[in-house]
Amino acid sequence: MADLPIAAIIRIAKQNGADRVGSDAAAALVQKTEEYIATIAKEATKLASHAGRKTIKAEDIEMACSSS
Amino acid sequence: MADLPIAAIIRIAKQNGADRVGSDAAAALVQKTEEYIATIAKEATKLASHAGRKTIKAEDIEMACSSS
Numbered sequence: 001m002a003d004l005p006i007a008a009i010i011r012i013a014k015q016n017g018a019d020r021v022g023s024d025a026a027a028a029l030v031q032k033t034e035e036y037i038a039t040i041a042k043e044a045t046k047l048a049s050h051a052g053r054k055t056i057k058a059e060d061i062e063m064a065c066s067s068s
Numbered sequence: 069m070a071d072l073p074i075a076a077i078i079r080i081a082k083q084n085g086a087d088r089v090g091s092d093a094a095a096a097l098v099q100k101t102e103e104y105i106a107t108i109a110k111e112a113t114k115l116a117s118h119a120g121r122k123t124i125k126a127e128d129i130e131m132a133c134s135s136s
Contacts, residue, residue, distance in 0.1 A: 003076040004072065004073075004077075004080075005072075005073065008072050009072075012071050012072075012102055012106060013105060013112075014109075015106070016105075016106040016110050017109060018109045019123070020123040022123050022124060022125050024125060024126035025123075025124040025126045025129050027126070029108065029109075032133050033101060033104065034080055037081060037097065038080060038081075038084040040081075040097065041080065041082075041085060041086045041097075042085050044086065044093070044097075045084075045085040045086050045087070054087050054088055055089070055090050056081075056086055056087075056093040057090050057093050058092040058093045060093060061097050061100060062096060065100050
């Protein structure tokens with residue numbers, strides 16, 4: 001996939017205490033983040049469908065996150 | 069924070085089954101994703117420190133994800 005910019009993810013990590021982030025760690029963090037988005041998107045899609053909608057709303061994202 | 073590009077996150081969501089993503093849902097997904105990265109970064113920083121390192125390695129990310 002590799003759709004997310006590494007620089008932005010490293011910036012968020014550093015804002016949260018990370019001092020130095022190895023390039024292998026940065027790549028792993030990008031991959032895990034993309035997996036997280038995929039998991040939430042799949043669950044939110046199911047929840048929207050369950051509510052009779054094709055459009056995902058914020059409430060689907062919230063519920064998907066609380067069950068993941 | 070708002071460091072991650074919304075377009076990239078919506079693209080990943082659509083690659084994982086999302087049909088239409090409301091703008092409120094997109095904003096919520098960006099926020100949840102940033103919170104996820106923050107949580108992993110904090111845990112990985114602790115794990116690297118615990119291993120006597122200042123540099124976060126991929127193994128710290130992996131362990132942080134498995135415990136989150």
